Amino acid sequence: MNGLTLKHLRYFDALAQHSHFGRAAESCGISQPALSVQIKELETMLGSPLVERGARVVRLTGLGEAFLERAKQILVQAAELNDLARSAKGALAGQLRLGVIPTVAPYFLPQIMAALSERMPGLELQPRESVTSSLILDLLESKLDAAIVALPISEPSLQEFVLFDEDFLLVRPMSEAHLPVPNARMLQEMRLLLLEEGHCFRDQALSFCNVASSRPRYLMEGSSLSTLVQMVGAGMGLTLIPEMAIPLETRMARVSIARFEPEAPSRRIGMVWRKTNPLATKLMEVGAIVRRVGERKQDPGYSDQNGR
Amino acid sequence: MNGLTLKHLRYFDALAQHSHFGRAAESCGISQPALSVQIKELETMLGSPLVERGARVVRLTGLGEAFLERAKQILVQAAELNDLARSAKGALAGQLRLGVIPTVAPYFLPQIMAALSERMPGLELQPRESVTSSLILDLLESKLDAAIVALPISEPSLQEFVLFDEDFLLVRPMSEAHLPVPNARMLQEMRLLLLEEGHCFRDQALSFCNVASSRPRYLMEGSSLSTLVQMVGAGMGLTLIPEMAIPLETRMARVSIARFEPEAPSRRIGMVWRKTNPLATKLMEVGAIVRRVGERKQDPGYSDQNGR
DNA sequence: TAAAAATACTCCATAGGTATTTTAT
DNA sequence: ATAAAATACCTATGGAGTATTTTTA
Numbered sequence: 132m133n134g135l136t137l138k139h140l141r142y143f144d145a146l147a148q149h150s151h152f153g154r155a156a157e158s159c160g161i162s163q164p165a166l167s168v169q170i171k172e173l174e175t176m177l178g179s180p181l182v183e184r185g186a187r188v189v190r191l192t193g194l195g196e197a198f199l200e201r202a203k204q205i206l207v208q209a210a211e212l213n214d215l216a217r218s219a220k221g222a223l224a225g226q227l228r229l230g231v232i233p234t235v236a237p238y239f240l241p242q243i244m245a246a247l248s249e250r251m252p253g254l255e256l257q258p259r260e261s262v263t264s265s266l267i268l269d270l271l272e273s274k275l276d277a278a279i280v281a282l283p284i285s286e287p288s289l290q291e292f293v294l295f296d297e298d299f300l301l302v303r304p305m306s307e308a309h310l311p312v313p314n315a316r317m318l319q320e321m322r323l324l325l326l327e328e329g330h331c332f333r334d335q336a337l338s339f340c341n342v343a344s345s346r347p348r349y350l351m352e353g354s355s356l357s358t359l360v361q362m363v364g365a366g367m368g369l370t371l372i373p374e375m376a377i378p379l380e381t382r383m384a385r386v387s388i389a390r391f392e393p394e395a396p397s398r399r400i401g402m403v404w405r406k407t408n409p410l411a412t413k414l415m416e417v418g419a420i421v422r423r424v425g426e427r428k429q430d431p432g433y434s435d436q437n438g439r
Numbered sequence: 440m441n442g443l444t445l446k447h448l449r450y451f452d453a454l455a456q457h458s459h460f461g462r463a464a465e466s467c468g469i470s471q472p473a474l475s476v477q478i479k480e481l482e483t484m485l486g487s488p489l490v491e492r493g494a495r496v497v498r499l500t501g502l503g504e505a506f507l508e509r510a511k512q513i514l515v516q517a518a519e520l521n522d523l524a525r526s527a528k529g530a531l532a533g534q535l536r537l538g539v540i541p542t543v544a545p546y547f548l549p550q551i552m553a554a555l556s557e558r559m560p561g562l563e564l565q566p567r568e569s570v571t572s573s574l575i576l577d578l579l580e581s582k583l584d585a586a587i588v589a590l591p592i593s594e595p596s597l598q599e600f601v602l603f604d605e606d607f608l609l610v611r612p613m614s615e616a617h618l619p620v621p622n623a624r625m626l627q628e629m630r631l632l633l634l635e636e637g638h639c640f641r642d643q644a645l646s647f648c649n650v651a652s653s654r655p656r657y658l659m660e661g662s663s664l665s666t667l668v669q670m671v672g673a674g675m676g677l678t679l680i681p682e683m684a685i686p687l688e689t690r691m692a693r694v695s696i697a698r699f700e701p702e703a704p705s706r707r708i709g710m711v712w713r714k715t716n717p718l719a720t721k722l723m724e725v726g727a728i729v730r731r732v733g734e735r736k737q738d739p740g741y742s743d744q745n746g747r
Numbered sequence: 748t749a750a751a752a753a754t755a756c757t758c759c760a761t762a763g764g765t766a767t768t769t770t771a772t
Numbered sequence: 773a774t775a776a777a778a779t780a781c782c783t784a785t786g787g788a789g790t791a792t793t794t795t796t797a
Contacts, residue, residue, distance in 0.1 A: 138444075194523065201520055
């Protein structure tokens, strides 16, 4: 009598996500009629419709919303079952889907991959770069195993593992190198170049400047730290970048770096994963290795392959 | 790549429960080879065995245990999805699987069924009588929707809904009706007839008598309150019964009833259900109706169909 | 050697495809 | 009029049955 299938849930989840039978079907790798039939079957089992069919819109009913929420939980748990076997085996093998935020990835990911391939040879790292909000969503839906982001996340279902803290440094045109380092108040009056919305680094920088409104007068936006530094070099303003970005980003640019004293702004970088992930203990080991990489980077005597 | 099915989980759950491919298959309504194939498929997907096959024994591996735990969770949640639709509809309709402990069922269930069929006509009550431990297990595995038991249960995942408190009364042979009512200390020296192990009412009575050991000197056991009262009538000792059992059990018996003063032992009867059950709000309504029945029963002016 | 699980094969139910119709804006 | 979902019909995969062999205590 219980004809419910995980397939039903996957299809319904896809339908809810796309709000469109055709695209949802495509995302499942099946044809639109096949998906229609499965959804209808699900509704028949339940005795109530899950979606309202408009001519151009598909919307979830109230029941559909409630159903979706629970269905997602089940799908996540089912996905975790797959990881269970891997976690039972000694070394963490197979692929590890790791998300990394854009203001960390280019400066840290190469070293992470090098360290992991040495210390955990069986591991196949599948990195994905995106902003925090997107990474967290994927994490919660079990589309990622772990993510490296700025802490805190404060999501109760996620485990946070601190990797390291790092300061933000001031990047100015060479021509201003002789000027005193401005403080937070002064920064508010200057032409500050920051990342576009969605990047946590942007918010952290703004919060240092005590900027309440999200768009102060002299704010310009770039889509990568590299772009920002280039713009600074061209005399268009100044910016902040995290310390780990210095070697790579300032090598070719005609800019001057200054440290804020005595209170430098900073961020805490950490790794997060679902607490219920069966790989949790293995992920802790991964975290320890990654942390080691971070410590080496911060050691002033250390010189990585990015030179400097 | 994710060929996992709820069917796999159901079959594996059955196998774990029966530790026997043949019987597990039977309980699933399929043949033994069919189950073997599915289990093997599951193990192949995971890459590790879930069970150790002995010639006469099937035991779960470590991975199997871990897998089972998570699989059960998923199965419960999947079962709850079915209830979701019903809860969305206005009145609670369809069948409601209600467990009741043996020391409540015969005295309370008829009135409950009468009240519910009047107040919730669409509801088809499927009662099941068993001891508390068994009811709670079934509840947690979603094989019951709710249960009427003695509180507290103190299981975090269960919602407790208090129905009423009721006293325990002393049942003596008619010949002893003139004697003073014994207190708890005195009871320890008397020939006390109680239910066999597993019944919560037995434990509650023992705890009133401050009996530490589970089998005091003068203890005899019966399998139903009715039997106990008959034995008391035959002069074999005395017993305690809950107040609601009085009308039915003492009608035909030559026994005398006495109330303990001033501190009568008592029990709290309540209804419990899984907090995550989508029917939770509806179950609260059911609880309210059942509570009303309990209140009417306790009203001295009330006379139910059991006479008295 | 005997009970139990695995294997071999056969079959049919059903998930899914293609072609088409119906629906709603 | 048109995009989108439902329906009709057909095909093929795989779940489940029976018969049999293999395993192990």
